[in-house]
Amino acid sequence: DAEITQSPRHKITETGRQVTLACHQTWNHNNMFWYRQDLGHGLRLIHYSYGVHDTNKGEVSDGYSVSRSNTEDLPLTLESAASSQTSVYFCASSEGLGDSYEQYFGPGTRLTVT
Amino acid sequence: QKEVEQNSGPLSVPEGAIASLNCTYSDRGSQSFFWYRQYSGKSPELIMFIYSNGDKEDGRFTAQLNKASQYVSLLIRDSQPSDSATYLCAVTSGGSYIPTFGRGTSLIVHP
Numbered sequence: 001d002a003e004i005t006q007s008p009r010h011k012i013t014e015t016g017r018q019v020t021l022a023c024h025q026t027w028n029h030n031n032m033f034w035y036r037q038d039l040g041h042g043l044r045l046i047h048y049s050y051g052v053h054d055t056n057k058g059e060v061s062d063g064y065s066v067s068r069s070n071t072e073d074l075p076l077t078l079e080s081a082a083s084s085q086t087s088v089y090f091c092a093s094s095e096g097l098g099d100s101y102e103q104y105f106g107p108g109t110r111l112t113v114t
Numbered sequence: 115q116k117e118v119e120q121n122s123g124p125l126s127v128p129e130g131a132i133a134s135l136n137c138t139y140s141d142r143g144s145q146s147f148f149w150y151r152q153y154s155g156k157s158p159e160l161i162m163f164i165y166s167n168g169d170k171e172d173g174r175f176t177a178q179l180n181k182a183s184q185y186v187s188l189l190i191r192d193s194q195p196s197d198s199a200t201y202l203c204a205v206t207s208g209g210s211y212i213p214t215f216g217r218g219t220s221l222i223v224h225p
Binding site: 031033041042043045048050058090094096101102103104105106107108 | 145146148150156157158159160163202204206211212213215216217218
């Protein structure tokens with residue numbers, strides 16, 4: 001069955017370190033998204049991609065970067081981790097064709113920056 | 115700025131009752147409407163989507179859309195304790211693939 005996976009599921013890192021969170025989908029979806037979810041803020045969009053080599057900033061992109069070298073993967077990199085980036089991170093994908101807008105989420109990565 | 119509003123709850127209903135969750139949105143150009151269920155510590159799971167005015171039923175779930183009044187609701191019939199979760203409403207508009215999410219309503223179904 002097609003799915004979307006994230007790794008690692010839990011990560012503890014130190015302030016200033018570079019961290020990369022992986023997202024892999026086997027839906028063959030064109031669109032991929034990264035969100036963070038914090039109490040009191042709900043889901044906030046970090047970056048998104050509509051296809052290979054396409055990336056776009058979301059509402060909370062500062063300190064994060066992504067690259068899309070193939071259809072299946074959209075890794076999220078924290079260039080220099082900060083305590084404010086402690087959060088739960090969700091990757092999502094959607095088909096990106098015609099009127100198909102529904103998103104499917106990965107299981108999430110809980111990141112703690114100490 | 116596009117806004118999607120939900121009552122944070124918690125909404126508490128007895129087992130077997132109908133749970134009614136509501137969502138209002140600000141953008142009149144909104145086209146697609148989604149309901150996600152999120153259990154504590156888990157990721158959002160898509161349970162319903164609706165594009166046209168009226169009702170859409172799927173098992174115990176019914177989504178209702180009223181574009182004139184700019185609201186979408188989710189009814190859960192015969193509520194079960196396993197339905198206890200946070201329900202997120204999401205809306206897309208203008209052909210965008212990026213939804214605006216509400217902050218969710220916490221539902222508690224007590225035996």
